Amino acid sequence: xxxxxxxxxxxxxxxxxxxxxxxxxxxxxxxxxxxxxxxxxxxxxxxxxxxxxxxxxxxxxxxxxxxxxxxxxxxxxxxxxxxxxxxxxxxxxxxxxxxxxxxxxxxxxxxxxxxxxxxxxxxxxxxxxxxxxxxxxxxxxxxxxxxxxxxxxxxxxxxxxxxxxxxxxxxxxxxxxxxxxxxxxxxxxxxxxxx
Numbered sequence: 380x381x382x383x384x385x386x387x388x389x390x391x392x393x394x395x396x397x398x399x400x401x402x403x404x405x406x407x408x409x410x411x412x413x414x415x416x417x418x419x420x421x422x423x424x425x426x427x428x429x430x431x432x433x434x435x436x437x438x439x440x441x442x443x444x445x446x447x448x449x450x451x452x453x454x455x456x457x458x459x460x461x462x463x464x465x466x467x468x469x470x471x472x473x474x475x476x477x478x479x480x481x482x483x484x485x486x487x488x489x490x491x492x493x494x495x496x497x498x499x500x501x502x503x504x505x506x507x508x509x510x511x512x513x514x515x516x517x518x519x520x521x522x523x524x525x526x527x528x529x530x531x532x533x534x535x536x537x538x539x540x541x542x543x544x545x546x547x548x549x550x551x552x553x554x555x556x557x558x559x560x561x562x563x564x565x566x567x568x569x570x571x572x573x574x
Contacts, residue, residue: 380448387477388414391441411438412508412534416564417445420506420532423569427530429503430455435490435517436509437461440470446506447479455503457483460490491517497524508534514546522555525572531556537566 380388395411412420424432424446430453437443437459446457461467467487474480486493490509494517502524507514514533521531531550536543537560547568550558556570 384444384448384477384479388441388444391439391444391473395439395441410508412442412445413564416534416567417442419561419563419567420504421445421449423530423532424449424455424504425452427503427528428453429530431502431526432457432504432506433494433497433502433524434459434506434508435494436507437470437485438466438508440473440485442506442508443470443483443485444474444477444479447474447477447482450482451479455482458486458493459483460486460488460493462487462489491520494520494524499523500526500529502526502529504530504532506532506534511535511539511542511546514543515549518546518549518553522553522572522574527572527574529572531570531572533568533570535565536560536568537562540566543568 392411392414432446434443434446443457443459450457461470464487467485470485474483491513503526505521550556550570555572555574557573558570561567561569
């Protein structure tokens with residue numbers, strides 16, 4: 380990552396923290412992924428040479444910039460999904476300002492519906508950073524849409540471990556996935572589709 384992009388991301392992250400600090404209602408917060416978690420997932424994209432990545436939970440585009448930068452290196456593209464139109468518009472502006480807009484498409488909509496519409500074995504990596512109670516319903520679509528050796532990366536696996544217990548158990552009991560908890564940022568639960 381070049382210094383200009385790193386500086387842009389640093390500023391955007393601090394703006395997000397300043398925005399979120401006084402807000403008691405978590406739904407009003409931007410809830411950006413930590414730089415450590417975003418950097419780790421970007422590394423996974425590069426190591427895998429992934430070209431087709433889906434992120435569910437765009438917010439203001441902070442993590443999408445990290446992923447689009449990695450996909451610029453692999454020749455791929457990101458689809459990132461946000462339910463709130465204002466945040467989706469903000470994410471588009473940030474991706475453009477960061478110089479990575481050609482490698483990302485921001486979709487206004489429901490992440491579960493976008494995942495359900497994905498083709499079989501069409502995604503190299505899926506990032507979940509949205510409403511955690513919805514994740515168990517995603518599992519059949521994740522199993523189908525991820526490529527063999529495709530990766531699922533779930534943020535907040537330590538900070539909100541109690542909200543992911545059920546979904547984590549489903550993944551660990553599923554013979555099609557190898558699962559590991561990475562102690563980076565707020566915790567990233569990773570699962571590789573073995574099929």
